[in-house]
Amino acid sequence: MNRHFDIGAAPHLPPPATVRGVMLQVLYALAPGTIAYAWYFGPGVLIQIALAGLFATLLEAMMLRLRNKPIGLFLGDGSALVTAVLFALCIPPLAPWWIALVGMLFAIVFAKHLYGGLGHNLFNPAMAAYVVVLISFPQAMTAWLPPASLSVHDLSLVDSLVTIATGHPPGSLGWDAITQATPLDTIRTAVASGQTVTEARQAAIFGDFGGLGWEWIANWYALGGIWLLWRRVISWHVPLTMIGTVVALGLAAYLIDPGSNPVPLQHVFSGALILGAFFIATDPVSGCTSTRGKLVFGAGVGVITLAIRRWGGYPDGVAFAVLLMNMAAPLIDRFTRPRIYGQ
Amino acid sequence: MTDRETLEQARRAGEQMHHFPGGLHLRHNKRISCELPIALAPLPAQLSVPLLQYSGDEAKPIVSSGQSVLKGEEIAASSHPHATPLHAPTSGTIVAIEPRPASHPSGLDGLSIVIETDGADRWKDLQPLAGWRQAEPSLLRKKIRDAGIVGLGGAMFPTSAKVDSGSVRDVHTLILNGAECEPFISCDEMLMREQPAAVVLGAQVLQRAVGASRTVIAIEDRMGAVSDALQRALNAAGASDIDLVKVTTIYPEGGEKQLVQILTGLEVPSGGTPLDLGLLCQNVATAAAAAQAVVEGKPLIERIVTVTGNGVLRPRNLLALIGTPIELLINECGGYTPTATRLVLGGPMMGYALRSDANPVTAAANCVLVLTEAELQAPQPEMPCIRCGECGRVCPAMLLPQELNRFVRNGLWSEAADYGLKDCIECGCCDFVCPSQIPLVDWFRYGKAELRLRARERREAECARQRFEAREARLEQENTERKRRREEKKRALGNDQEKQRRIADAVERARRKHDS
Numbered sequence: 001m002n003r004h005f006d007i008g009a010a011p012h013l014p015p016p017a018t019v020r021g022v023m024l025q026v027l028y029a030l031a032p033g034t035i036a037y038a039w040y041f042g043p044g045v046l047i048q049i050a051l052a053g054l055f056a057t058l059l060e061a062m063m064l065r066l067r068n069k070p071i072g073l074f075l076g077d078g079s080a081l082v083t084a085v086l087f088a089l090c091i092p093p094l095a096p097w098w099i100a101l102v103g104m105l106f107a108i109v110f111a112k113h114l115y116g117g118l119g120h121n122l123f124n125p126a127m128a129a130y131v132v133v134l135i136s137f138p139q140a141m142t143a144w145l146p147p148a149s150l151s152v153h154d155l156s157l158v159d160s161l162v163t164i165a166t167g168h169p170p171g172s173l174g175w176d177a178i179t180q181a182t183p184l185d186t187i188r189t190a191v192a193s194g195q196t197v198t199e200a201r202q203a204a205i206f207g208d209f210g211g212l213g214w215e216w217i218a219n220w221y222a223l224g225g226i227w228l229l230w231r232r233v234i235s236w237h238v239p240l241t242m243i244g245t246v247v248a249l250g251l252a253a254y255l256i257d258p259g260s261n262p263v264p265l266q267h268v269f270s271g272a273l274i275l276g277a278f279f280i281a282t283d284p285v286s287g288c289t290s291t292r293g294k295l296v297f298g299a300g301v302g303v304i305t306l307a308i309r310r311w312g313g314y315p316d317g318v319a320f321a322v323l324l325m326n327m328a329a330p331l332i333d334r335f336t337r338p339r340i341y342g343q
Numbered sequence: 344m345t346d347r348e349t350l351e352q353a354r355r356a357g358e359q360m361h362h363f364p365g366g367l368h369l370r371h372n373k374r375i376s377c378e379l380p381i382a383l384a385p386l387p388a389q390l391s392v393p394l395l396q397y398s399g400d401e402a403k404p405i406v407s408s409g410q411s412v413l414k415g416e417e418i419a420a421s422s423h424p425h426a427t428p429l430h431a432p433t434s435g436t437i438v439a440i441e442p443r444p445a446s447h448p449s450g451l452d453g454l455s456i457v458i459e460t461d462g463a464d465r466w467k468d469l470q471p472l473a474g475w476r477q478a479e480p481s482l483l484r485k486k487i488r489d490a491g492i493v494g495l496g497g498a499m500f501p502t503s504a505k506v507d508s509g510s511v512r513d514v515h516t517l518i519l520n521g522a523e524c525e526p527f528i529s530c531d532e533m534l535m536r537e538q539p540a541a542v543v544l545g546a547q548v549l550q551r552a553v554g555a556s557r558t559v560i561a562i563e564d565r566m567g568a569v570s571d572a573l574q575r576a577l578n579a580a581g582a583s584d585i586d587l588v589k590v591t592t593i594y595p596e597g598g599e600k601q602l603v604q605i606l607t608g609l610e611v612p613s614g615g616t617p618l619d620l621g622l623l624c625q626n627v628a629t630a631a632a633a634a635q636a637v638v639e640g641k642p643l644i645e646r647i648v649t650v651t652g653n654g655v656l657r658p659r660n661l662l663a664l665i666g667t668p669i670e671l672l673i674n675e676c677g678g679y680t681p682t683a684t685r686l687v688l689g690g691p692m693m694g695y696a697l698r699s700d701a702n703p704v705t706a707a708a709n710c711v712l713v714l715t716e717a718e719l720q721a722p723q724p725e726m727p728c729i730r731c732g733e734c735g736r737v738c739p740a741m742l743l744p745q746e747l748n749r750f751v752r753n754g755l756w757s758e759a760a761d762y763g764l765k766d767c768i769e770c771g772c773c774d775f776v777c778p779s780q781i782p783l784v785d786w787f788r789y790g791k792a793e794l795r796l797r798a799r800e801r802r803e804a805e806c807a808r809q810r811f812e813a814r815e816a817r818l819e820q821e822n823t824e825r826k827r828r829r830e831e832k833k834r835a836l837g838n839d840q841e842k843q844r845r846i847a848d849a850v851e852r853a854r855r856k857h858d859s
Contacts (some may be wrong), residue, residue, distance in 0.1 A: 011775045
C-alpha cells in the first residue's frame with residue numbers, strides 16, 4: 001500500500017530566522033540603553049515607550065485592517081514596536097503625550113503603510129516621525145532634562161506621568177526649573193558666543209567624552225549593538241563607517257581648529273550617534289542592501305551628521321542625515337552592485 | 344589576467360585551497376545513514392523506468408509490451424544529442440509502456456517502461472572493452488555513451504556529452520567530485536569508503552577517455568575514513584597522476600563552479616563550463632559507473648541511494664535498481680516512524696517533496712529523505728522582504744537575491760537578466776536564511792524558465808522577420824526582373840513605324856498563305 005505525503009517547497013529544514021525574531025532581538029538589544037536612560041534621566045522615557053508602543057500598535061492594526069492584511073501575522077512581527085521604541089528614545093522624556101501620538105501617526109500611517117507597509121517604506125519611520133515633530137513642535141522637543149545627579153527637582157514616576165499627561169510640570173514648577181540645554185546645544189551656543197569648546201566643556205553637564213549620563217547610555221547602546229553584530233542581525237559595515245567617518249572628520253576639524261571643534265569622541269558619545277549607528281542607520285528596509293552600498297551609506301550619514309552639527313540649524317543631525325541617505329539609498333544600490341560570479 | 348596565466352593557474356588545481364563567497368555551515372546529519380554498510384535493495388516484482396531525459400525529451404521505447412528482456416538489454420533510445428539509451432535493470436517481461444509516477448520535480452506522471460521481473464536477474468552478453476588502458480579514447484567514450492551513463496550527483500547530465508565535448512576541447516585536469524555537501528546524503532561517501540578501488544578505476548577510465556593528464560579527487564575534510572580508504576586504493580593502483588585533496592565543508596562546496604573555485608581560485612565564466620578552464624568535473628559515483636561500462640561492459644542500471652531522516656527506522660544506503668519503487672527501499676530500512684511527515688527526493692536544500700512513495704528510483708535519486716514534523720517545524724507564513732541582505736551575503740554566485748525577487752515577481756525581465764538571474768545555481772542558501780520565508784529559489788526557477796522562453800520567442804520572431812524580409816526581397820527582385828524583360832522585348836520590337844511595318848508584313852504573309 002503506497003503512502004501519500006503533503007508536499008512543501010525546499011529547503012526542507014527549519015528556518016533559522018524569522019522577521020519576528022529579528023525585530024525581537026533589536027528590542028532586546030535596546031533594553032540596556034533604555035534602562036540606563038531611565039536610570040540617569042528618570043522614568044519619563046519608559047512612559048514615552050509605553051505610550052508610543054500603544055499608539056503604534058493601535059495604528060498598525062487599523063492600517064492593516066484598512067489594507068486587508070492579516071492583522072495577527074503582521075502585528076506579531078514586532079516592527080511597529082521597534083519604530084515606537086526608537087522614536088520614544090529620541091524625544092524628550094517629558095514631552096506631552098500627543099507628541100507620541102502625532103509621531104506614531106506619521107511613522108505608522110504615512111511613512112510606513114502609505115508606502116506599502118513592512119519592507120516597502122522609503123524612509124525610516126521612526127526618524128521621519130521624529131523630524132516631523134521636531135520641526136512642528138520645537139518648544140516641546142527641546143525640553144530636555146539634566147541627569148538625575150544634577151537636577152534640583154527629582155521627578156517621581158507620578159510627577160512624570162502628570163507632566164506628560166497635562167503638558168505642564170507638576171505643582172508650581174515651571175519648565176525652566178526642570179529642563180536644561182543638552183550638551184550639544186551648550187557647545188553650540190557657547191561657540192556661537194565666542195567661547196572655546198574647552199571653556200564650554202567646563203559645565204557640569206559634561207562627562208569624560210560626551211554629556212554626563214548620555215555617554216553611559218551610549219555605551220549601553222553600543223553594547224546592545226555589538227550583541228546584534230555578534231548575532232548577525234546587523235552587519236558591521238554601517239556602524240563602522242558611520243562612527244569611523246565621524247571620528248576621522250571630527251579629528252581633522254579638531255586638529256585644524258581645536259577652539260571651535262570638540263574632540264572627536266565628544267561627537268561620538270553625544271546625541272543619537274551611537275543609537276543611530278547601531279539601530280537606525282542599520283535599518284535594512286530604508287538603507288542600502290549591497291555591501292559596498294552599506295559602506296557608502298554609513299559614511300554618508302556620518303558626514304551629513306557632522307555637517308549639520310557644525311553648520312546646520314539643529315544641534316544634532318543624525319535623523320536628518322539618515323533621512324537624506326534614505327533618499328539616496330536606491331541610487332547608491334544601483335551603483336554599488338557586486339560583481340556576479342564568473343562575469 | 345591573461346589566458347595563459349589563467350590556464351597555468353587552472354593546471355595547478357588542488358595544489359592550494361581557495362574560498363568561494365557566501366555559503367552556509369549546515370548540520371551534516373550524515374552519520375545516521377553511515378552506520379550500516381551498503382546493502383542490496385530487494386528485487387521488486389515490478390520495475391518502472393521513466394523515459395524522461397535530461398534534455399526534457401522522452402527517450403523512445405524500442406521494446407513493446409509482452410516482450411521479454413534480459414538484464415542490461417537496451418529498452419529505449421533517443422536521437423537527441425543530450426539523450427542516453429536506457430537499459431532493462433533486470434530480466435523479465437515488459438508489461439506496459441504507460442504514464443506512471445516518474446520522480447519528477449513537477450509531480451507529474453511520465454511515460455515509463457514497466458517490467459515484470461522474473462527473479463532470474465539474467466544478464467545479456469556483456470562486452471567489456473578489452474585492453475582499455477591501451478585502447479583509443481574514442482572507444483572508451485563510445486562505451487560510456489552506449490552504457491547510458493549519466494551524472495549520478497543528481498543532475499543526470501549525460502556523461503557522454505560531457506566527455507565528448509571534453510575530448511574536443513583541451514582538458515588537462517579531471518576533477519572527481521566527492522564533496523557531497525548537502526546534509527543527510529551519504530551515498531558517495533559510502534561508495535568511496537567501501538569501494539575505493541572502483542572510484543580510482545573510474546578516475547583512470549575517465550582520464551583516458553577525455554585525454555586529461557591528471558586527476559584531482561576532492562572530498563570533504565570531515566571524511567576521515569574515506570580519505571584513508573582512497574589513499575590505500577591509490578597506492579595499490581600505483582596511480583601517481585591522481586591527487587586526493589580535502590576541501591573545507593561549507594555548503595555548497597560540492598557545486599561544480601564552487602569546487603572549481605576552491606581548487607583553482609578561478610571562476611568559471613558566466614554562461615560557460617569548467618571546460619573553458621581546461622577542467623572536467625565528474626561525480627565519483629559517475630566515474631565508478633563509467634568504469635563498469637568500460638571494464639565490465641555493464642550499462643547504468645543501478646545506483647546507491649541514501650535512505651535517511653528521522654522518519655525512517657533504520658537509515659542506511661542501499662544499492663537499488665533503477666525503477667525500484669521508493670516504498671520498497673523504505674520497507675528495507677524498517678519502514679516509517681510514526682512521526683514521518685515529508686518524503687523528499689534529494690537533499691534538504693535542493694531536493695523536492697514527493698506526494699507518494701510509489702515513485703521509482705531514477706539515476707538522479709541520490710537520497711530518499713523522510714523528515715518528521717519536529718525537523719520541519721510549522722511552516723512559517725511568507726512575509727514581505729525586509730531587505731536584510733542576508734540572502735546576498737550567503738549567495739555563492741554573488742547575486743542580490745532580494746533584488747532578483749523583486750524583478751521576477753514584477754515581471755521586470757531585462758532587469759532580472761541584468762542582475763544575473765541566469766547565474767543562480769539554485770543552491771537554496773538564500774531561501775534557507777530568509778527571515779521572511781520567501782521561496783526565493785522557486786521564484787528564480789520560474790524566472791529562469793521565463794527568460795529561456797522569452798529568448799526562444801525572440802529567436803523565433805527574429806527568424807520570422809528574416810524569412811519575411813527575404814521573401815519581400817525575392818518578390819521585389821522577381822518584379823524588377825519581369826519588368827526588365829518586358830522592356831527588353833519592347834525595345835526589340837523597335838519604334839512605332841517599324842512596328843506597323845512588321846505587322847503589315849505579317850498580315851500580308853498570312854493572306855498570301857490563305858489565298859494560295
